[in-house]
Amino acid sequence: MLKRLLQINKNLSEKLFDKGASTPTQNAKVIGESDHGINRADVSRNAISVIEQLQQAGHSAYLVGGGVRDLLLGSKPKDFDVATSATPEQVSEIFRRSRIVGKRFRIVHVRFGREIIEVTTFRANHTQSEGEGDAKQSEHGILLRDNVYGDLKSDAERRDFTINALYYDPTTRELLEFSSGLEDLQKRTLRIIGDPEARYKEDPVRLLRAVRFAAKLGFSIEAATEHPIREHADYLSHIPSARLFEEVLKLFLSGSATATLTNLRDYHLFQYLFPSTDYCMENGSDFDREIVFSATVNTDKRIRQGKRVTPAFIYAAFLWPALQASMRHLMHDKKLSALEALGQASQGIISQQLSYTAIPKRFLVPMREIWDLQLRLPKREGKRAFASLEHPRFRAAYDFILLREQAGENIEGLGDWWTKFQTADEETRQSMITDLGRGQPRQKRRRSRRGRRGGQNASANTGNAGNSPTDSGNSGGEGSSPSS
Ligand code: ATP
Numbered sequence: 001m002l003k004r005l006l007q008i009n010k011n012l013s014e015k016l017f018d019k020g021a022s023t024p025t026q027n028a029k030v031i032g033e034s035d036h037g038i039n040r041a042d043v044s045r046n047a048i049s050v051i052e053q054l055q056q057a058g059h060s061a062y063l064v065g066g067g068v069r070d071l072l073l074g075s076k077p078k079d080f081d082v083a084t085s086a087t088p089e090q091v092s093e094i095f096r097r098s099r100i101v102g103k104r105f106r107i108v109h110v111r112f113g114r115e116i117i118e119v120t121t122f123r124a125n126h127t128q129s130e131g132e133g134d135a136k137q138s139e140h141g142i143l144l145r146d147n148v149y150g151d152l153k154s155d156a157e158r159r160d161f162t163i164n165a166l167y168y169d170p171t172t173r174e175l176l177e178f179s180s181g182l183e184d185l186q187k188r189t190l191r192i193i194g195d196p197e198a199r200y201k202e203d204p205v206r207l208l209r210a211v212r213f214a215a216k217l218g219f220s221i222e223a224a225t226e227h228p229i230r231e232h233a234d235y236l237s238h239i240p241s242a243r244l245f246e247e248v249l250k251l252f253l254s255g256s257a258t259a260t261l262t263n264l265r266d267y268h269l270f271q272y273l274f275p276s277t278d279y280c281m282e283n284g285s286d287f288d289r290e291i292v293f294s295a296t297v298n299t300d301k302r303i304r305q306g307k308r309v310t311p312a313f314i315y316a317a318f319l320w321p322a323l324q325a326s327m328r329h330l331m332h333d334k335k336l337s338a339l340e341a342l343g344q345a346s347q348g349i350i351s352q353q354l355s356y357t358a359i360p361k362r363f364l365v366p367m368r369e370i371w372d373l374q375l376r377l378p379k380r381e382g383k384r385a386f387a388s389l390e391h392p393r394f395r396a397a398y399d400f401i402l403l404r405e406q407a408g409e410n411i412e413g414l415g416d417w418w419t420k421f422q423t424a425d426e427e428t429r430q431s432m433i434t435d436l437g438r439g440q441p442r443q444k445r446r447r448s449r450r451g452r453r454g455g456q457n458a459s460a461n462t463g464n465a466g467n468s469p470t471d472s473g474n475s476g477g478e479g480s481s482p483s484s
């Protein structure tokens, strides 16, 4: 498809329309099917159905955004977005299975089984606004509400990047362009629409979107678009933590997490999402950097393989270096046990992180469980290994052990042990457990509370590649309760 695109500017069947605001394609370049090359059959049937129903009801409606962009690039779109002249209320009247969502930016979700088509009403510039309350700015110039409706042309100007502002009409099979989207696609260039500084200021999330699209598409960022990113990275500190969490999902769970992380760090944006991780990556050990990058590499690989990925795992890995640093401090200076240190450290790390990205509870709980199991999986004597195997978070915690090892931590073959144990027959499992005790000094079963604490600290701080307080070797003698 890119080859075809290279031809487009040469033999563009450019028709300029200028019949006033009532004309749907005001001043757009109109590109015919043979030139743009989008195959209508590649568009979601549900998206086409939404567009057709809106058009039949007398509204204009187009496919826009990532769906059009990705089809032109010859890749499979993640989802399909529709832009229309109909207001959210009009859209929701037409579709029974629809819901108006969002306050800052109202859109309609039209549901077809598992597929959701996002329908957005054409937006306008706020200076053109007549309606109060539809547009609102914060003291920092950020748009707190962006619900001023306009026409197709103004909508194109309100979109973020030129490559995201191409409109496809499945009825006429024509592509409409208002800026340099097609040429930028050919040149593999990300270019923001309008004045870059102003556009980043009114919505700093565009800073994140710029580095995300550059990473995902392998595009270079055009100079004027790139220039303000580092300088204005701090705009991100004014974005609500709930919105930043949603962006984190897009940044790290869309298959290009590794390239995105590199970009985020290069452009000094990462510190506004994961300050403690960024600090550890800057000032910590090789392991601190490795575990974060290993987590993104593994996540990208799982997505390529069509496997499930969860933010809980990514968060567990990203926050691990800071958690370990905090645990080390609590165990050395405050003389806490590994288990106590884990409890306190995780509370502190999580509450700091929540003020940056609001992680919902449904991800926080499994993240904590992955961490807790890092103390539990080294203890395998008696029935402990069998009990851990039954834990609902065992698989993620086991993957996390492998991740720690992959990042260079020495956990005395714990990953291999669990790999073997999972598939071994009953007899082998028993002998694996029996073998654990061999060569280990016998631990006293009962110790005083003071004695137990002393013992934990002594055994839990054996330095290694990761210098991790959670490493307990095979001894199982840390004293932290497996039922924690
Ligand atoms: P993806 O493949 O990640 O879905 P996308 O470009 O479709 O990429 P969406 O977040 O689905 O991204 O947004 C759909 C479209 O809405 C974008 O292509 C863009 O035109 C517009 N858009 C989204 N967010 C913004 C924003 N913050 N500012 C301006 N336009 C935006």
Ligand code: MG
Residues within 6 Å of the ligand: 065, 066, 067, 079, 080, 081
């Ligand atoms: Mg999209």
